[in-house]
Amino acid sequence: MSSPAVPSVLFVCVHNAGRSQMAAAFLTRLGGDQVEVRSAGSAPADTVNPAVVEALAEVGIDISAEVPKVLTVEAVKASDVVITMGCGDACPYFPGKRYLDWQLDDPAGHGLDAVRPIRDQIERRVRGLLAELGIEAAS
Template sequence: MTTPTVLFVCVHNAGRSQMAAGFLSHLAGDAIEVLSAGSQPGNAVNPVAVEAMAEVGIDIAGAQPKVLTTDAVQASDVVVTMGCGDECPYFPGKRYEDWVLEDPAGQDITVVRRVRDEIRARVESLIASLDPQEGTP
């Protein structure tokens, strides 16, 4: 049984993709390998995203934005993009999902909470579609 790998990608890897990775790690545990990256990674994770995730008991304060690499895409079974446009490499045979989500950069906590809650719902659906018990993407 192989563990599926999910890669979350947004431009700065500082908000949406970090929240999604935090939820997937928290909800799926070791059943799914979680990666996140950005096409133009920022210097740090958005502090308002960190605060919003802490409100639901998930600590992403130690996360660091990472640059998107071809290797990360090739290693993944599912690539979830969140507004990185055409900068995400495409490989035939990979499952791609594009989540259209408001960018939390520069937004207040009320907006970031709404984005966080939408991400959680999408991550829960993603987990169900991967069926970690079976180990098949």
């Protein structure tokens, strides 16, 4: 008897340097091997926002080695759930996918104090997503 397929989630924002990186990091940590995680940007930045790296380090998540990735049609096709964060019409649409749009402030150009509440909001949303997917979050 084969085990059910692991759900795949793609987080998309414009630069793949802040919100989508934080969401992917939380889902990777909390979902473990029960979920496949991708993130990408419609116009990727050169590097991940340093305030985002620092904000995640405060909660024990190291994304210092991550680099922004370009959004591809293949990534969307390979995902069950596509969560957009402010990329609007730049996100490709394919029938049969589940799309969610998370309205979140963009951490670009902001310091650590402004990034922390965005980080915490993303963590809450990721925990909610895991519950919707029927996956128990790791502690």
